[in-house]
Amino acid sequence: MGALLAIDTSAGTSVALFRDGKLVAEKNITDNMKHAESIGSAIAAVLAEAKVTGQQVIEVVVGRGPAPFTGLRVGLAAATMFAEGTGAQLSGVVSLDAIALTALKTLKASPAKPLLVTTDARRSEVYWALYSGLTANGSPMRVEGPEVLKPAVLAEMLEARMLEPLTTDVQITGAAVGELAEALRADNLLERDVTAMYLRAPDAVEPKANGQFGKKVSS
């Protein structure tokens, strides 16, 4: 039977393996500075635990963020190349949606009382999105976002709209990403797009004219 490999590096390194829509192995490494180190052995570990070879994976799904850039790209690069190596079909999901899916299993959101999902965007900002609930197949219904804002600005905006959303401290997992893909597929919403969601332009300063040396800032 074919297997599905789920990868997300929007926070730590999260990898999961599904067979016939069921989770069979999962590896979540919370260290958010070790994506390049962790990704290879995490994938190898779930394959080994599920007793599946790479060539038996027929589907790869990857979290597109939004997330601070450097780590996010490791998962996207890995998913892209794993799909190249196996001929598996590659799909992308919004990482915040996976958090919403997990949170909405226990929270009841509605258009009037939506769920607010936020993650750390660094530089005193957060990525955020609002969800009104789950579809019958379990796909989170995102009504706004994802976008990036300072928390105070986000709070002001919600207040101005007289919204007091539900919140969650759920962390993303590989399992949630795989589950999200299954739900989206059932709703015919699973997309092939795997471009990174940066939501911010590269931080670079164009040099001034003649004689000035421009600054380069990395993120």
Add this chain to the structure above:
Amino acid sequence: MTANWAIRIADENDLDQIMRIENECFASDAWSIENMHDELVGAERFYVVAYSTIAEDPDQLIGYAGLAKSPLVAQGDVQTIAVTPSSRGIGLGRALMNALLAEAKRAKLKDVFLEVRADNPTAQNLYLALGFEQIDVRKRYYQPDDVDAIVMRLTMAGDAKHEPLVLGIESSCDETGIGIVRGNTLLANVISSSMEMHARFGGVVPEVAARAHLEALGPTLHEALATAKVSLEEIDAIAVTNGPGLAGALMVGVGAAKALAVSLGKPIYAVNHLVGHVGVDILERGELETPTVALLVSGGHTSLLLVRDLLNDVELLGETIDDAAGEAFDKVARVLGLRYPGGPEIDRAAEGGDPKAIRFPRGLTLPKDMDKHRYDFSFSGLKTAVARHVEIAQAKAAAGEAAEMNIADVAASFREAVADVLVTKAVNACLDHNVPRLLLGGGVIANRRLRELAKERCDANGIELRIPALSLCTDNGAMIAAIGSQLIMAGYEPSGLDFGADSTLPVTTVQTI
């Protein structure tokens, strides 16, 4: 522990003793003495016997083994192997096998086959340990015992050296490179550069480079496979740059390479970027002559290496203590109102200029600096000197005190200062270490004056100069694949899966385990 036995080639006179052991070991299915005789004297047969070196009777045999060779098909078969029960468990079986395998290697056999009883796990484990793999089972082969035979094969590394097919991934700066080599042969070298995207910033922006790598991976891989006319399933190993370079950019390549290796179930080799620049010579000449001094000059590096052995003895003699030479070109180009990248622009602007018009400083060449920084470089002072010169010349021209600044003279003089200091220090390194070879690498090697001057000074000093093709001088994946291939052919173990990107990886670490 020294062995108390020795092995020699068998002859006809050993027949009786061999038969004694044969009947002792193979009670139910021993060969006849006629068969054994034919084996011992037969063409393309190789039989050895073992004797004890401590027994009272030195002629007493304690084991034997035989190999049948089929040179036409480069195959061999282990005909028999036996050790007297009283001499087992002391490594004699392994020694006899090794004697046969040494002969197989000498005869340039590619595959050696054998059959072993399914009910003899001790023998099977020995053959597995020697590198044999099970390829077949012959049901009820041993009669009258009714026991299956397990057929095993050893593929000899041998003299007909296996040339591994290696795919190399490079993403340390602004070039996404994927190269494919077989042994020492270049099959594909595809480079996708994000240089244009950095132009408006006047230098490589790490985040822009890393974003571009992610998008370029797939298309670059496809083109490399198409050029090499190979499929991913044929690839024997993946090699990847894990440093030095821009951390965020390196991480894209490392993540990609690991996932590709795991998906294919193939080993991965984490390779030093700078050593890759040196190893590229192998792809053009089939080998790297050592020792050699290597001068690597790019937008990110200015390094002088002494390479005694490509895979395990690379020494950093010196490097830039501030800007890389390529950066100096970019910054001075901006001062002169020229475009990015600065190297080719300054080459063009210098056309017809007088390289001696302005004596710009040569960094770290004063006697006081030469003690501590004999092989180090500094371009920051040079860049500032050019900026000052331009400022003053423009002010004077504006005030009507002097004619308009001659850009060609400034460009030619700056270029001369860079080339002079690079070549002087590289040639010094060759002379000081008595190394008659200099290899150039890195994108700045495209600079015409640098190549000219290097040729001139190397010729004058009897130093052989190697300048690889430009497509192999700039950052590329083929050079990484080449190092991977060298590591494999030299028998190095692959890297694990836990290595990270190391932006300051020292040049002494050729492979990260």
